[in-house]
Amino acid sequence: MLYRRAGIRHTRYQDERQLWPLPFDRYLVTAIAVILVAAPFVVSPLYLSSYLLPWIIWSTAALGLNFLMGTAGQIHLGYGAVMAIGAYTSVHLVLSGIPFEIAMVAGGLMSSVIGIAFGAAALRVKGLYLAMATLAMQYIVDFVIMHFPAISGGSLASIAVPRVSFLGIPVVGDIRTYFVALFVCVIVTLFMLNVKRSSFGRALAAVREKDYAAEVIGVSTFKYKLLAFWTSSFIGGVVGAVLAVCYLRSVSPDQFHLELSIQLVAMVIVGGLGSVLGSFFGAALILFAPIILNNAIGTFATNFGIDISSDLRAHVPLMLYGALIIGFLIWEPLGLAKIYNNFRNYLLVWPFRHAQR
Amino acid sequence: MDWILITELAINGVFVGLMYALVALGIVLIYKTSGLANLAQGALAMMGGYLTWAVASYVGASMWIAIPVAIVLMFLVGAAIEKLALRKMIGQPVIMVIMLTLGLEIMLRGLLPGIFGSAVKRLDIGIPNAPIFFGEFLINRAILIGGTISLVMIVLSLIFFNSRLGVMMRAVSDDQTASWSVGIKVERAIAIAWGLSSAMATVAGVLWGATQGIDWSLSLLLIKALAIAILGGLDSIPGVLIAGVIVGVAESLASGVLDPLVGGGTRDVVASVIILLTLLVKPHGLFGREHIERV
Numbered sequence: 210m211l212y213r214r215a216g217i218r219h220t221r222y223q224d225e226r227q228l229w230p231l232p233f234d235r236y237l238v239t240a241i242a243v244i245l246v247a248a249p250f251v252v253s254p255l256y257l258s259s260y261l262l263p264w265i266i267w268s269t270a271a272l273g274l275n276f277l278m279g280t281a282g283q284i285h286l287g288y289g290a291v292m293a294i295g296a297y298t299s300v301h302l303v304l305s306g307i308p309f310e311i312a313m314v315a316g317g318l319m320s321s322v323i324g325i326a327f328g329a330a331a332l333r334v335k336g337l338y339l340a341m342a343t344l345a346m347q348y349i350v351d352f353v354i355m356h357f358p359a360i361s362g363g364s365l366a367s368i369a370v371p372r373v374s375f376l377g378i379p380v381v382g383d384i385r386t387y388f389v390a391l392f393v394c395v396i397v398t399l400f401m402l403n404v405k406r407s408s409f410g411r412a413l414a415a416v417r418e419k420d421y422a423a424e425v426i427g428v429s430t431f432k433y434k435l436l437a438f439w440t441s442s443f444i445g446g447v448v449g450a451v452l453a454v455c456y457l458r459s460v461s462p463d464q465f466h467l468e469l470s471i472q473l474v475a476m477v478i479v480g481g482l483g484s485v486l487g488s489f490f491g492a493a494l495i496l497f498a499p500i501i502l503n504n505a506i507g508t509f510a511t512n513f514g515i516d517i518s519s520d521l522r523a524h525v526p527l528m529l530y531g532a533l534i535i536g537f538l539i540w541e542p543l544g545l546a547k548i549y550n551n552f553r554n555y556l557l558v559w560p561f562r563h564a565q566r
Numbered sequence: 567m568d569w570i571l572i573t574e575l576a577i578n579g580v581f582v583g584l585m586y587a588l589v590a591l592g593i594v595l596i597y598k599t600s601g602l603a604n605l606a607q608g609a610l611a612m613m614g615g616y617l618t619w620a621v622a623s624y625v626g627a628s629m630w631i632a633i634p635v636a637i638v639l640m641f642l643v644g645a646a647i648e649k650l651a652l653r654k655m656i657g658q659p660v661i662m663v664i665m666l667t668l669g670l671e672i673m674l675r676g677l678l679p680g681i682f683g684s685a686v687k688r689l690d691i692g693i694p695n696a697p698i699f700f701g702e703f704l705i706n707r708a709i710l711i712g713g714t715i716s717l718v719m720i721v722l723s724l725i726f727f728n729s730r731l732g733v734m735m736r737a738v739s740d741d742q743t744a745s746w747s748v749g750i751k752v753e754r755a756i757a758i759a760w761g762l763s764s765a766m767a768t769v770a771g772v773l774w775g776a777t778q779g780i781d782w783s784l785s786l787l788l789i790k791a792l793a794i795a796i797l798g799g800l801d802s803i804p805g806v807l808i809a810g811v812i813v814g815v816a817e818s819l820a821s822g823v824l825d826p827l828v829g830g831g832t833r834d835v836v837a838s839v840i841i842l843l844t845l846l847v848k849p850h851g852l853f854g855r856e857h858i859e860r861v
Contacts, residue, residue: 284661286668330846336660337603337800341792342845345838348789352835471672478665524680531673538666539654 212557228402245391249384258383260497262390264489266452267496269394271476271488272401273444278474279483280401280410281437282417284340287327287347288445288473293465294350295320295446296453297360300370300460309373309380313450320446321439323350328438332431347467355462367461370454386455393451397444401485413437475530479537481546490545494533499526574703575822576815581705581713583794583814585777587806588716588770589787590794591723592763597800598739599759602652602660605667607767608788609674614640614768615775615784616678619687629691633772637765644764645757652760653753671785679782689775712773719769720807723762727803735759739801786834790817793837797844799854809852813840 212233219225229235249257274288285291299316303309327346332339354361362368373380375389404410412433415423420430453460472495480491503525510517537544558564589611596604604610617639622632647670655663693708726732737745738755746752774784794813798805813836821833844851 278661282659282661284664327842330842333845333849337664338796338845338849340603340605340661340664341796341841344789344792345841348835348838349842352831352838356831471668474665474668475672518683520683520685521680523684524676527676528673528680529676531669531671531676534669535651535666535673538658538662538669539651542658542662 212553214557226406249387254383257387262383262387262456264493264496265387265390265394266448266456267473267476268489268492269390269397269451270445270448270473271480271492272394272397272485273441273448274473275477275480275483275485275488276401276404276444277437277441278477279481280404280417281413281434281441283332283434283437284336285343285441285470286340286467286474287343287345287350287470289465289467289469290347290350291320291324291442291445292449292452292469293354293462294323295449296457296460296465297354297368297449298446299450300368300453301360303371303373303454304368309375309450309454312373313447313454316450317443317446320449321442324442324445325435325439328435328442332434332438347470351462351466354465361462365461367459369459370457373454380454390451390455393447397448398485401488409433409436471530475534479533479544481544482542484544484546486549487544487546490549494545495530498533499529502529570703571822572819574705575818577703577705578709579815579818580811581709581814582818583810583812584713584716584720584807585709585770585773586787586790586814587794587810588719588766588773589791590798590806590810591720591803592766592770593791593795594798594800594803594806595723595759595763595766597795599735600652600756601739602663603667603792603795603800604760604763605664605788605792606647606670606674607763607791608785609671610640610644610764610767611771611774611787612780612782612784613643613674613678613771614764615689615771615780616682616687618768618772619689619775619780620682622689623687633691633768636772637768640764640768641761644760644762644767647764648757648760652756671788675782675785684781686779686781687775689772689780691772691776693776706777708773708777712777715769715773716810717807719766720803723766724803731755731758789834789841790837793840793844795851796841797851799851801855802851802853805851805853813837816840 212231214231217231219230224230229238248261252261270288270292274285277283277285295316297316298319299309299312302312302315307315324346327342330342358366375392378385380386380389405414412423412428415426415428416430416433416437423433424430449465457464476488476491476495478491479494480489481487503522506517506522506525509515541547554565555562589607592607592610593604596602596607614636618629618632618636621627621635621639622629625632627635651666651670652663655666693711696707698705698707698710727736734745734750735755735758737748737750738752742752745755770787771780771784774787778784790813794806794809797812798807798809817833817836820836824832
């Protein structure tokens with residue numbers, strides 16, 4: 210049903226290698242693209258700036274982290290710090306009069322240079338130790354940003370982001386900032402979709418599956434791990450810049466603490482390691498589930514006259530992130546993307562279940 | 567340089583470091599038996615502190631009853647975590663299991679302040695506030711007692727690893743399949759390791775709760791415990807002892823000497839720097855076995 214494979218015959222190899230070989234998938238992607246482009250003109254500005262915009266930005270960040278965790282199989286617990294480096298670098302460059310386009314890329318480069326420095330220290334060892342090193346990176350970057358007034362303007366200060374223009378269009382108002390974020394998101398998504406089909410992506414897959422084996426067949430493990438770190442940190446830095454300019458509009462150190470890193474890791478795991486679609490699902494669930502649950506608890510409490518302390522409600526997001534991470538790891542380690550995939554596979558051959566591969 | 571101040575900082579640092587080492591001991595214990603790093607150790611310490619406070623204030627028990635009750639409860643909690651969550655992850659990549667313990671840490675950090683309220687709880691275990699003077703040096707009494715108790719616990723766990731159960735656990739850490747074949751119950755050994763490390767986390771939680779009060783910030787002990795565990799070598803108990811003293815002194819000196827120069831906050835970053843330096847110079851730590859895979 211819907212996703213019909215019957216009657217679709219590929220007569221050329223490139224037909225079969227395209228991103229979405231099934232017509233229905235193509236229709237779906239087109240529909241989503243149309244919805245995303247039309248959304249700012251339909252949805253009220255409140256929803257646009259408080260739901261859609263953060264979803265787009267956090268999804269892009271989750272994609273960058275997913276590249277490292279899913280595609281390359283390396284763990285990173287300090288992605289918030291990477292984004293902070295990108296955000297602060299680009300904001301300072303914009304303040305000194307450099308155009309936003311260049312500042313954004315420079316922020317990404319700065320992130321990847323610093324990220325690779327920490328990565329190189331940790332990539333000699335792996336797994337557990339990499340987790341520790343990236344966790345240490347988070348704390349050290351936090352400390353440096355907070356305690357060097359030249360970067361943060363003091364530990365409690367926040368730096369307002371000036372008006373910028375992106376590709377000649379001034380970034381003002383909800384609709385334009387939304388399109389800037391969407392533009393970056395689309396580019397990162399296209400990169401993620403296509404990287405798996407390139408030699409780079411295949412080398413990363415080899416390193417992820419078994420590093421000895423990769424080394425034996427001539428894939429330099431260290432080089433590709435570093436490249437994965439570099440690319441992922443670059444995306445992180447660019448997203449940090451977008452986050453600062455389009456969403457936060459004034460940067461302060463506490464916006465990039467460990468909480469952000471944990472949120473992103475939760476998005477990647479809940480969404481599905483290595484899945485592009487999963488990053489979007491994960492970002493949506495992690496961003497909105499606490500809000501929805503909090504509202505539900507609120508209505509429940511008022512309707513049934515039960516007094517629920519504000520402490521409890523304030524801690525709902527943390528509980529939920531933890532519970533979601535644990536639950537998905539135990540029951541569905543490949544995340545929401547796998548659930549969607551199961552559903553799609555079911556429909557693909559419906560009603561002939563025995564034909565399922 | 568004021569040598570009296572520095573010596574005093576160093577002495578206090580030794581005892582604070584011993585108190586950190588108690589948290590690290592739990593991480594080492596779990597790593598020794600199951601080869602996993604438990605990123606929830608800080609949250610378990612926090613949970614132990616909260617449970618002690620809850621038993622004492624809701625039931626009205628005295629501290630001498632509340633602490634053992636909390637330790638027993640936490641032993642069960644630790645064993646339950648192993649049985650319900652960790653055992654299902656056997657055979658999964660290490661990265662997944664690390665994420666699971668991180669998820670546990672996040673959940674506990676939300677759950678406990680959510681249930682018991684996020685205001686700082688005072689835990690009075692009967693240590694007077696007045697500092698002790700040794701000649702010219704001033705030492706915080708709570709830290710002195712806490713450090714001594716930690717030292718005793720660490721020595722006890724050294725002795726424990728020579729007992730029958732301890733030998734069993736060492737066998738499990740060497741080779742799970744081999745210990746299975748000689749009739750050791752591997753699952754039970756790992757569950758006991760989790761229980762024991764949760765119990766130790768409780769002691770650490772109570773000691774830290776007595777010095778700084780109980781709130782979510784107790785879970786920040788994790789990063790210091792990790793620094794100690796990595797510096798000492800993840801599978802070495804004497805390493806915990808020595809690395810604990812090193813980290814404690816380094817932190818105390820950094821906060822005393824460097825803080826005035828950079829404007830505070832160095833205390834929290836020392837542990838991270840130590841982690842990075844250890845990984846750069848000697849990734850298996852001071853006393854750890856050199857079996858880290860390098861690629």
